[in-house]
Amino acid sequence: MAMDNALVKSFILRRGYDRDFLSRLDAVDGSRMIAGLDRCSALIASAVRTRSEIGVFCDFDTDGISSLLVICSSLAAMGADFVPWFADPSAGYGLRPQDVRAMKEAHPGIRVLLTADVGISADEAVKEAGRLGIMTVVTDHHQKDSPDRPATAWADPSLPEDPYPYTVCGAHVAADLMGRVADDLCVTDGVRRKVRLSRKIAGIGARGDVMPCSGPSRADSRDAVALCKFLLMSEDADLDDGGLWGRVMLGLRTLLLHVTQLEADGSPRRYPKAPQDFSETDIDMVLSPMLNSMRRTGNDLASIRDLVWAGDAEGRAEAAARIAAMNEERKERVAAAMEALVAQDQPMAPLVYVDREGACEGSFVGLVANKLMGESGSPCLVLIERQDGTLSGSGRAPGGRDLRSRLVAQSILAQGHGPAFGVSMEPGRLDDAWRVVAAIAEEVEAERDDDPFCAIDVLIAPGDDGISPYVPGSDVLWHVDDLVTACRRMAPFGPGFERPVAAVVFTVDGTERLSLMGSEKEHAKWALSDGTQAILWRGAEQASGVREGQTVAVVGECAVNRFRGRSCAQVSGEVLLLDDDARSLVDAFRSL
Numbered sequence: 001m002a003m004d005n006a007l008v009k010s011f012i013l014r015r016g017y018d019r020d021f022l023s024r025l026d027a028v029d030g031s032r033m034i035a036g037l038d039r040c041s042a043l044i045a046s047a048v049r050t051r052s053e054i055g056v057f058c059d060f061d062t063d064g065i066s067s068l069l070v071i072c073s074s075l076a077a078m079g080a081d082f083v084p085w086f087a088d089p090s091a092g093y094g095l096r097p098q099d100v101r102a103m104k105e106a107h108p109g110i111r112v113l114l115t116a117d118v119g120i121s122a123d124e125a126v127k128e129a130g131r132l133g134i135m136t137v138v139t140d141h142h143q144k145d146s147p148d149r150p151a152t153a154w155a156d157p158s159l160p161e162d163p164y165p166y167t168v169c170g171a172h173v174a175a176d177l178m179g180r181v182a183d184d185l186c187v188t189d190g191v192r193r194k195v196r197l198s199r200k201i202a203g204i205g206a207r208g209d210v211m212p213c214s215g216p217s218r219a220d221s222r223d224a225v226a227l228c229k230f231l232l233m234s235e236d237a238d239l240d241d242g243g244l245w246g247r248v249m250l251g252l253r254t255l256l257l258h259v260t261q262l263e264a265d266g267s268p269r270r271y272p273k274a275p276q277d278f279s280e281t282d283i284d285m286v287l288s289p290m291l292n293s294m295r296r297t298g299n300d301l302a303s304i305r306d307l308v309w310a311g312d313a314e315g316r317a318e319a320a321a322r323i324a325a326m327n328e329e330r331k332e333r334v335a336a337a338m339e340a341l342v343a344q345d346q347p348m349a350p351l352v353y354v355d356r357e358g359a360c361e362g363s364f365v366g367l368v369a370n371k372l373m374g375e376s377g378s379p380c381l382v383l384i385e386r387q388d389g390t391l392s393g394s395g396r397a398p399g400g401r402d403l404r405s406r407l408v409a410q411s412i413l414a415q416g417h418g419p420a421f422g423v424s425m426e427p428g429r430l431d432d433a434w435r436v437v438a439a440i441a442e443e444v445e446a447e448r449d450d451d452p453f454c455a456i457d458v459l460i461a462p463g464d465d466g467i468s469p470y471v472p473g474s475d476v477l478w479h480v481d482d483l484v485t486a487c488r489r490m491a492p493f494g495p496g497f498e499r500p501v502a503a504v505v506f507t508v509d510g511t512e513r514l515s516l517m518g519s520e521k522e523h524a525k526w527a528l529s530d531g532t533q534a535i536l537w538r539g540a541e542q543a544s545g546v547r548e549g550q551t552v553a554v555v556g557e558c559a560v561n562r563f564r565g566r567s568c569a570q571v572s573g574e575v576l577l578l579d580d581d582a583r584s585l586v587d588a589f590r591s592l
Helices: 006-015 019-024 037-049 062-077 097-106 123-131 170-185 189-199 202-208 215-233 244-261 280-296 302-309 313-343 362-376 403-409 427-447 476-490 540-544 580-590
Strands: 053-058 082-085 110-116 135-139 153-155 352-355 380-385 391-396 413-416 420-425 458-460 502-507 513-517 523-527 533-536 551-563 566-578
Touching (some): 006 458, 037 053, 037 110, 037 153, 037 170, 053 062, 053 097, 062 110, 062 170, 062 189, 062 244, 062 302, 082 097, 097 110, 097 123, 110 170, 153 170, 170 189, 170 202, 170 215, 189 215, 189 244, 202 280, 215 244, 215 280, 244 280, 244 302, 244 313, 280 302, 280 362, 302 313, 313 352, 352 362, 362 380, 362 420, 380 420, 380 427, 391 403, 403 413, 403 427, 420 427, 458 476, 458 580, 476 566, 502 580, 513 540, 523 540, 533 551, 551 580
Parallel strands (some): 053 110, 110 135, 135 153, 352 380, 458 502, 533 566
Antiparallel strands (some): 391 420, 413 420, 513 523, 523 533, 551 566
16 A cells, blocks of 8 residues: 555545554354254254245345345255245235235145345244244344244344344345355355355445444455446356356346446446446435335336346346336435435434325435435434324434334334334324434534534645645646556445545645536536646536636545546536635645
8 A cells, every 4th residue: 555645645645544444344253152053043944954945035225125035046056946926015024924924825835934134023923923833933123022933943143142142134144044045955166156146245234234344344345346346247157057146146247237337227338337347426426216116116026036036138128227227216216206305394304204295215314314314414303294193204323323223222212223214103102213313423523623624635736735744736646547547456435444535725826727528517627737626516507607716626436537548537526616715625634
C-alpha cells in the first residue's frame, strides 16, 4: 500500500486506522462454529444418502434468494432428492402452517423440511410439520426472544445461547451447512469444487442484508465479487453441467450480464463494465436491489424460478429482463411513497413517521425507512396505521446500533436484525417507541465530531499546494491513482469499513469548463485546467448558478477516469458546498 501518498495518509489518519485494525478486518477464528450445525448436517446428509425427499423453504429477499441458490445448487451437486418451495411475498414474511400443508400436499414424499434465512420464529409451522411426519431443519440468522425451539435441529448464530462471535447473513449459515454436509458425505473433488463455488453466492446475501464488512461477512463479500467476475468471464458451455448446479450458475451469469452490459430498458450500454472492474458496489447498487425487487413490487418468485430452472438461454434472458424491469418499477414506487409519506403531518419526524393515508405499501416500508435514515443520519421508524388502529412497519438504525432490542426491552414487538427489523405496536405505545428512537438519536449525535466536515476523508485542491501536506494541489492524478489502487487492495468496503469520502475544492476563475451531462442534461461536470474533473450528479441547476469568483467544493467518491487513452482524476457526488462552507471544509483539513 502506498503509505507515502498524501491521500492514502489522509484516509488512514482521519479514520484512525492502523495496521492492526486493517489486519483484524479479515481475521476469522476458524475454531468457532455456529451451534447446531453438526446436528443439522447429520440430518441432511442422512436424507441425501437415503434419497429422502427434502423440501427447501427460504425467505424472498436478496438474502433468502441467495440462500435458496446456495442450497439448491449444492444439493444438486451432491445428488440429493429435493424440491424448492417458493415463498409467496404477498402472504408476508415467515413460514406458516399452511405453507407446510401445501408443500406436503404437492409433494407427499417430503421427509425433511430445510429452511434458510427464515424459520426460527415459525413455531406453529414447525409443529405442523411434525404432525405431518416431517423433520424440520431450521437455519436462520434472525433474533428470537422466546426460548422455544420446536425444530428437529436448528442453527442460528443470533440466538442468545449461541456464543458465535460474528454477525452473518442467512445465506452464510446455509453455505456453512452445505459445506459440512459435503464433508459428512465425503464427496468427490469435483463435487466439492461445485459446493465451494455455490457457497460464494452467500456474499450476495451478505451485501443485501448489509452485514458488517469484517470477519466472515467480509470474506463472503470478497468471495461473491470473485464469483461474479468468474461467471462474467466464463462461457455458457463452461458452466453447463447438464444439471441444476449449472443452471443456477447460468442464471446468475445471465443476470450479471444484464447488470454490466445492458441499460435498465434492455438496450446495450454505451460503455459496458469489464468483468475485472466488477466490485461490491455493483452488488449493492444493482444486483441486490434487482433480487429484492420482486417482493418489493408485489410479485412472486416466478422470475427467479424461470431464471434458474429455464432450460434455454432465451428463457433466462427473458427472466432477467423482467427482474430488471421490476427493479425500475420499485425505484419509482418507493420514491413516490416516500414523497407522499413526508407530505403528511408528521409531528415525530425525522425519528418516527406514521402513514395514515395509505402512501406506503408494506413491502416498501423498510426501503423508505432506510432512505429517511440516510437523509437524516438518525434512526428511524416508518409505521403504517392499520384498519384496526394498530401500527406496523419497519425500523432502521445507523452504525449497527441495536434499536430492535431496545424496543423489545420496552415490550414493543420487533423481529429481525438489530439495526433493521419489522415492528408492530398498539397506538398507545407510539410515544414510548419515539422515546427509544430519540435516545439512540442522541447517542448518534453525541458521537459526531464537532467538525461538520468530519465525514470527509480526502481533499484535493488543484493548483493550491499550500493547504496541507495531505491535500495535493499538483500531481493530482498520481495521488488519486495511488488512492484508488490502495482502495482496491483494501476492498471490499461496507458497514464498519466504508469507502473514503472525497472532496475537490477550487475557485471559479474562467479556466475551468462547465458542461451538462445525461439524457436530460441533469448532471454537471467541471473540467479544471489540470484535467481534474468534478461531477455533480443531478446538480445541473445548482452548478449553472455558480458564478466566477466563488469557491466550490464537490463531495463524493474519488476515481480515475480512463477514456480513449486519456486519464484524469475525478471526484463525483451529489453534495455541493459554496464559499464559506467550502472554505470551512478547507480549514478543517489545515488542522489535520
